[in-house]
Amino acid sequence: xxxxxxxxxxxxxGSGFDVFGVALSKPADVVTVEKAPETSIEVLGAGHxxxxxxxxxxxxxxVAESLDAPAHIRINKGVRPASGLGSSAASAAAAAxxxxxxxxxxxxREELVPIAAEGEAIVSGDAHEDNVAPALLGGFTIARNGGxxxxxxxxxxxxxxPDIVVSTRDARAVVPDGARMNEVVETVGNAATLTAGMxxxxxxxxxxxxxxxxxxxxxxxxIDGYEGVRQAAFDAGATGVTISGAGPGVLATxxxxxxxxxxxxxxxxxxxxxxxxxxYQTEIGDGARVL
Numbered sequence: 001x002x003x004x005x006x007x008x009x010x011x012x013x014g015s016g017f018d019v020f021g022v023a024l025s026k027p028a029d030v031v032t033v034e035k036a037p038e039t040s041i042e043v044l045g046a047g048h049x050x051x052x053x054x055x056x057x058x059x060x061x062x063v064a065e066s067l068d069a070p071a072h073i074r075i076n077k078g079v080r081p082a083s084g085l086g087s088s089a090a091s092a093a094a095a096a097x098x099x100x101x102x103x104x105x106x107x108x109r110e111e112l113v114p115i116a117a118e119g120e121a122i123v124s125g126d127a128h129e130d131n132v133a134p135a136l137l138g139g140f141t142i143a144r145n146g147g148x149x150x151x152x153x154x155x156x157x158x159x160x161x162p163d164i165v166v167s168t169r170d171a172r173a174v175v176p177d178g179a180r181m182n183e184v185v186e187t188v189g190n191a192a193t194l195t196a197g198m199x200x201x202x203x204x205x206x207x208x209x210x211x212x213x214x215x216x217x218x219x220x221x222x223i224d225g226y227e228g229v230r231q232a233a234f235d236a237g238a239t240g241v242t243i244s245g246a247g248p249g250v251l252a253t254x255x256x257x258x259x260x261x262x263x264x265x266x267x268x269x270x271x272x273x274x275x276x277x278x279x280y281q282t283e284i285g286d287g288a289r290v291l
Contacts (some may be wrong), residue, residue, distance in 0.1 A: 002030040002102045004093035008079040010159065010251050014123075014210035014242035015190035017175075021141045022234050023134040024085070024157065026286030027078040030095035031060070033071040039064045045077030047087075059088045059119030060095035066115045070097040082165045085247035090129030092119035097136070097288045101195035109136045109287065113148055125161040131245065138287030141199045153284045154265035156254045157204055158238070160229065160266035163276040164248040168223050171176050171246030174218045180240040208242025216243055223248045225273025229266050237266035246273040 005029045013020040029045075039055045039061055055061025060073050067249040073095060079087040096116040100107050107115070116132040129143035133150075142149040179187075194209025196202075220243065229250055230241045237258040244251040254262050263279040270277040 001032060002098045003030060003291045004094040004098040004288050005030050005291055006090045006135045008058040008090055008286055009131045010244040011086060012245060013194060013218055014212035015187050015194055015211070017215050018128060018130055019068055019143055020194070021130040021143065022162060022285055023138045024159065024282045026282050029079050029090040029094050030076040030105045031091060031098055032074045033095065033098040035102060036070055036072045039070045041148050042074045042163050043077065044075065046080040048077055050081055051077070055167050059092040062119040062122055062152065063092050063095045063116060064099055066118055067099050067103065067105055069105070070150040071099060076160040080161065082167055083161055084243065084245035084247045085159065085161070086131035086135060086245060089120055089135045092116040093132050093288045098289065102131055103229045110148060114266065122157065131207045134287065136287050139284060140155035148245045151198050152203045155203050155284050156259050157186045157284065158254060158257055158259050158263045158266065159244055159249050159282060160263065161249045161278050162223065164224060164268050166247040168246045171219050171222065174216055174222065176218060187214060188213055199278065203253050203255050205241045205274045207238065210240035210253065212242065219243050219247050223274050224248065225270050228273055229269040230272060232265040232269035233262050236261045238262045
């Protein structure tokens with residue numbers, strides 16, 4: 001029996017659509033695997049009633065099949081599904097590490113990234129690596145064709161999660177088919193600024209680099225109260241604000257010591273919009289680890 005904790009993640013980070021991701025120090029999924037003749041899945045915890053236990057419809061089932069590692073898999077969800085916090089990626093990453101350990105397959109964490117991404121395809125329709133990469137490797141990750149680059153970074157974060165459901169498929173459906181050249185140039189500049197900020201552990205630079213005028217505005221329409229929450233976070237001292245992943249979670253970068261004020265302000269703004277929410281005062285954290 002092997003148990004692994006894998007963190008929630010925030011992908012895209014505004015300017016890095018389908019490329020950037022960070023591991024969050026909290027919340028997290030905990031997955032326990034035990035050898036069995038065929039794969040079976042048990043799901044507990046946050047939103048478990050919405051997660052299929054059929055191995056053909058669950059991310060971890062695809063991971064078990066890819067590794068040729070049948071097991072009874074128990075998933076204790078700390079990351080709510082349809083949150084924008086990489087819920088399916090956390091389970092897939094934890095299962096990949098646990099099953100690789102259980103069967104002594106000997107894969108590196110980098111080698112497990114595409115395996116875990118195949119599990120993600122069950123949920124989103126595509127094998128994206130922007131969530132599974134930080135869930136496995138930790139830190140700030142840049143996932144692109146040909147590999148993943150990982151950077152250790154220390155940036156204070158606040159994630160406010162409203163009681164709204166936005167599916168990954170719905171969020172991808174509103175992404176524009178194209179962009180004007182000036183928008184592309186601006187986004188490239190912001191992505192470069194964000195990357196430099198991660199290398200320098202500079203929340204001001206990272207916050208500046210979150211801005212995106214292409215994807216985020218379209219997805220913001222799916223989140224009741226988003227603009228008010230965004231402004232409230234800035235007023236309380238956030239250095240940058242964007243949608244976490246596909247949403248509806250809202251991510252804010254902060255200077256040290258500002259997280260509590262920013263979190264309270266975001267909660268209050270969602271309340272004004274008539275939306276219940278919860279907040280995580282978190283930071284960039286480690287990847288999956290065997291417990």
